[in-house]
Amino acid sequence: MNEELICPVCLELFKDPILLPCSHNVCRECMWEWIKHGDGKGSLAGGDGAAATTVPGNTTVTCADQFVSAKRFPKKGKTPLSFTCPSCRVVHKLTKKGLDEFPVNRALRNIVESYEKEKANATKTQLESKDVHVHVAEASRRQMQSKDQQPSEFEGVTKDDILCHFCEGQPTKATKGCQQCQMFYCDACFVSAHPLKGPFALHIIKTSEELKNTRPQPMCKKHKKMLEIFCTQCIIPVCHLCALVGEHSGHKFGEIGMEFQKKKSNAQTYLTRLEEREQRFLEENRILENGLKKTNENCDKLCEKVKRECAGIIHRVQSKELEMISELKQDESVKLKKIEQAKLACGSKAATTGDLAEMTRKILEEEDPVHFLMEYKSVSSRAEQELSEGVQSMNLFADEVSTFKKDFKIQTEFVTMLQKTLELSEGKKRIQMQRQNKKPSLRRSRYLEELEDEHENVRYMYWSDEETDLEF
Helix, strand or coil: CCHHHECCCCCCECCCEEECCCCCEEEHHHHHHHHHCCCCCCEEEECCCCCEEEECCCEEEECCHHHHHHCCCCCCCEEEEEEECCCCCCEEECCCCHHHHCCECHHHHHHHHHHHHHHHHHHHHHHHHHHHHHHHHHHHHHHHHHHCCCHHHCCCCCCCCCECCCCCCCCCECCEEECCCCEEECHHHHHHHCCCCHHHCCCCEEEHHHHHCCCCCCECCCCCCECCEEECCCCEEECHHHHHCCCCCCCCEEEHHHHHHHHHHHHHHHHHHHHHHHHHHHHHHHHHHHHHHHHHHHHHHHHHHHHHHHHHHHHHHHHHHHHHHHHHHHHHHHHHHHHHHHHHHHHHHHHHHHHHHHHHHHHHCCCCHHHHHHHHHHHHHHHHHHHHHHHHHHHHHHHHHHHHHHHHHHHHHHHHHHHHHHHHHHHHHHHHHHHHHCCCCHHHHHHHHHHHHCCCCCCCCCCCCCCCCCCC
16 A cells, blocks of 8 residues: 555545645544644643643643534634644644645545545456456457458458457457457447446547557556556656556656657657767778778788898898809819918928938037038038928918918808898897787776777777888
């Protein structure tokens, strides 16, 4: 039971409710009883002859009993001053009009009366619906059986006609339909199967053609009533019972037509913004698609350029290899020839030197000074000449070997330089791979999040063949 329809004094549905200045409601009869028994802690001040009476709740009311029982303002000299609201305990003053000063809450009274009627009709409907359900079930069974028969078998019925759900025997063409029951009737069956009274009094009846071309009206699943009120708190249409005593009681409501126009305007605004957002994403997608295509094209161009450059480098290296080997072989031939000549000369000098050494050895064995000195002159002159020539020949040989090593070092400098260049290129690649494996910085992460969320003011960058230089 909805607490908004219950009197705070008698705890029953309101009867002739009056509206107090504090915006609370109470039954008129209950308000008199409230003041009479002193529950309102009201005080009635009078003149001569006024007696004080103690009532339950330790409340003192100064007034004659006939004031309350007569439900009117007492005579002059017996003036009630105030009473408290049963709900919020706010003190209200009475004037000469008494409780007639407070207006009757007609809106609340009408709601209570409608609720009592709906409750009574619901009980009556439960009893009548048993017979209706049996009738509808039988009609549905006959309708399913009639679907197996060709419409041409019935006189005056075409293929596109809608048949009555309730005709016994040969079905006839339906002329009316109930939007709530979703059933079709001929004129005769409509009078007996769907009288416009009782539970069917508020149903909407249309012609069969109108109902066939009209979508069924949504109904409240709980109360089987039309959705006539819009709950602004839940943002859904509800029936009047849901608003009064159902799960939406106490919520704020709006009129269906006004809410329809308001929500339709909001939906139109959403549509405009969504269409604009869609166009923005489509434009961004087009830019990304162009960037993807451009990146693929530039990557292919760079790959071809790398192949050409590497092929040229390989060709130059191979040519340089053949050139260096040819020069080295030529130098080798010249050096070897000189070395062979030097070797022959060295062998000849070794033999001559050996003979001279033997002659020197013999004169050293001479003990006679005169004979020794006579031989010494020729031996010494030959020895000095030989020794001087022998040293000069060895120096020439050392120069030949040193020159060969120097020429070979010059020839291999190109290979060393190329090797260092390749090592430098490999080092750069390793540094790039290490940078790619690192987690993105906080600044880069925020940039990626903005790129993903907004797709606005983004500069798309991709490889450019003209801006890329290959390093080797």
